[in-house]
């Protein structure tokens with residue numbers, strides 16, 4: 247494709263993605279469905295450029311005040327993630343001069359807002375919580391997330407998967423904490439490899455694996471994954487149960503649960519019972535009250551711990567949306583808690599970094615449930631689950647993961663035992 251034709255497409259995609267009227271990954275997929283002629287390298291350049299435009303939107307918009315031509319073309323030029331010579335081949339002489347001038351600006355001289363590219367309402371709580379670690383977090387959010395795999399121990403061992411990947415020219419090493427995890431070098435396509443189609447591995451962030459490990463589901467137990475979605479954690483729980491007992495995968499979204507089906511087929515699990523529920527007080531929940539050994543509540547949340555993968559969320563979320571979510575989170579947690587039998591374990595988790603969605607929900611839950619639930623320190627559970635160096639993963643009684651500290655998404659989890 248001619249360089250300018252690709253830059254024009256990048257301009258169109260940047261225009262579409264910056265409307266923020268739909269999740270960025272959906273906008274990119276829809277764009278590629280309309281442009282089936284594009285090859286993998288072109289798709290990669292377009293997607294990465296669009297994501298870079300979202301990640302550093304404030305900086306690029308500041309620079310794009312100079313220059314000429316359509317604003318989105320200037321943004322696409324600034325955020326370009328393909329080859330430099332290809333880009334230069336697309337630019338008119340005045341654009342070349344402008345780009346060189348802009349690239350010469352000393353970024354350290356710019357106001358903070360243009361360097362962190364975050365909305366004000368998010369900056370304040372992050373600075374308060376992280377202090378000097380705020381800037382390392384900002385740096386980590388501007389990098390892409392590593393590719394982590396969870397080995398399905400029902401079917402394979404970590405060493406054998408590593409050897410098979412290596413034979414396919416893919417370097418992978420053990421994740422630092424999860425005993426199930428592998429971290430792959432680069433971003434190789436995996437979905438056609440036998441090790442994947444056979445169900446020996448699933449793509450899963452190490453942080454998500456740690457949430458399943460905290461649940462410590464065991465052989466023969468009755469377990470509920472209350473907000474199962476496409477079942478990333480369901481699959482990990484089912485394998486931990488060695489395909490025995492009963493694992494209910496609940497979600498209000500039938501569409502998301504449908505995405506669990508092919509993954510379930512690959513995994514070899516037959517102990518999983520997916521079920522769409524109408525809401526958290528569904529009849530099904532009432533029928534199972536007091537009968538369940540372990541419940542994982544991977545609650546719907548702002549997703550602000552996943553900004554490396556979903557940078558659009560920082561512009562699409564708002565304090566009002568977070569407030570609405572917190573009411574839902576507490577309601578789901580309280581309802582899910584009724585499922586547990588005495589001695590049973592409840593795990594509440596989010597992929598948010600905000601205390602409102604995390605510690606505050608855990609506190610409110612315990613205030614109302616202190617006679618029936620007692621907190622369990624996450625560090626002790628992780629140690630018991632053979633997670634390496636659990637002390638690095640916790641703040642007080644809770645699991646707290648950060649992209650800049652742990653190279654995982656931002657995650658929170660609290661654990662309780664039913665008295």
Ligand SMILES: C[S@@+](CC[C@H](N)C(=O)[O-])C[C@H]1O[C@@H](n2cnc3c(N)ncnc32)[C@H](O)[C@@H]1O
Pocket residue numbers: 454472473474475476477478479480496497498499502523525526544545546547578
């Ligand atoms: C963070 S996602 C779950 C991701 C999933 N556990 C995984 O590992 O792939 C939260 C899920 O909660 C679901 N949800 C929202 N409201 C719910 C409710 N009232 N009861 C149960 N699930 C709910 C959403 O449909 C969404 O799939």
